[in-house]
Amino acid sequence: MKIAVLSGKGGTGKTTVSSSLALISKMLLIDTDIEEPNSHIFLKGNVEDIKSVYTRFPEVNMEKCNLCGECGNFCKFNAIIPAKKRVIVFGEACHDCGGCEIVCKNGAISWEKREIGKIYTGKTHFNSINKYGELNIGEMSGVKIIKEIYKNTEEKDFLIDCPPGTACTTVSAVEVADFAIIVVEPSPFGLSDMKLVVQLLRDMKIPFGVVINKFDEDENIVKKYCDDEKIEIIGTIPFDRKIAETYSKGEIIAEALPEYRENFETILKRVKSYGN
Ligand code: SF4
Ligand code: SF4
Incomplete structure (x- = not known):
C-alpha cells in the first residue's frame, strides 16, 4: 500500500506524522518535498547512494x-x-x-x-530505507525528480511525504498513492488550505482521511467541516509543548515521546483498513 501524507501548507505537522509512521511501520519513506526535504533529519540515517537528475x-x-x-x-x-x-x-x-x-x-x-537536482537513498537509524529528492537552487520544477524516484523504486509499499499545497509537484507525488492522509491544524487558515487539498484528492479520486494536529477539544472548526463533508478523522495529535520541543530537536515523536506512540499506531491501523 502506498500512503501519502499531505498538508495544505508547510509547518502543519506533515513530517511529524510521516516520520512517526515510518518508525512504526518500518516502511520505506520517500520525501518528495523536493524544495525543502527534511525527513532525513528525523530518520538520522546514512546516505548510501546519490543520483543526479537531469533535464533537457x-x-x-x-x-x-x-x-x-x-x-x-x-x-x-x-x-x-x-x-x-x-x-x-x-x-x-x-x-x-x-x-x-x-x-x-x-x-x-x-x-x-x-542537472536539476539529486536523489538520495540511505538507511534510517531503525534500519528501514529512506529516499529523498532535492531540487537545485534556481530550478523551477522538480516534477522530473519525483517521477525519477518512483521509476527507481521497486518496493510496492511505501510512505510519501508530499510537497505542501496543491502545486504540480504535489499532484505528481500523490498520484501513485492508494490512500492519502491530510495533516491539518485547527485554525481558519489551516482549514482554508486543507479545503484545496480535499478538492484535489476528490478530483484525483484518491481516498483520504484527516489527522488533526495540535488538537484541542474546544477547537472544532476542522472537525465540524469534516463532519459536514463526511470526511473521516483518522487520528489526532494533541496540543502539547513537549511535541513542539521534540520536533525542533529533530526527533521522531513516536520514538522520543512513547506516550504518543499509540496516536500514530491508530492512524496506521485506520489507513491500513482501507487497503483490505
Ligand atoms: S525559428 Fe523556426 S527554424 Fe528556427 S529553431 Fe525555431 S522553428 Fe526551427
Ligand atoms: S518547453 Fe518550450 S523550449 Fe522547452 S521543449 Fe517545450 S517547447 Fe521547447
Missing part, C-alpha cells in the same frame, strides 16, 4: 534556422524566443516537452542537458 533544453543551430518563429509560437513557457537575428533559449524556463523540435521543419533543434 533546446540548442538551436543557426546555420539551419530560418527564424520562422514556429518554436516560439508553440512554447507555452516563453523558453524559446526567435528574435531578429537569432533564437534565444531560456533553459531554466524549459519544461522539456519536446514540442519545439517537433514543430521545427528545418531540423535546427538539438538538446543540451543540465
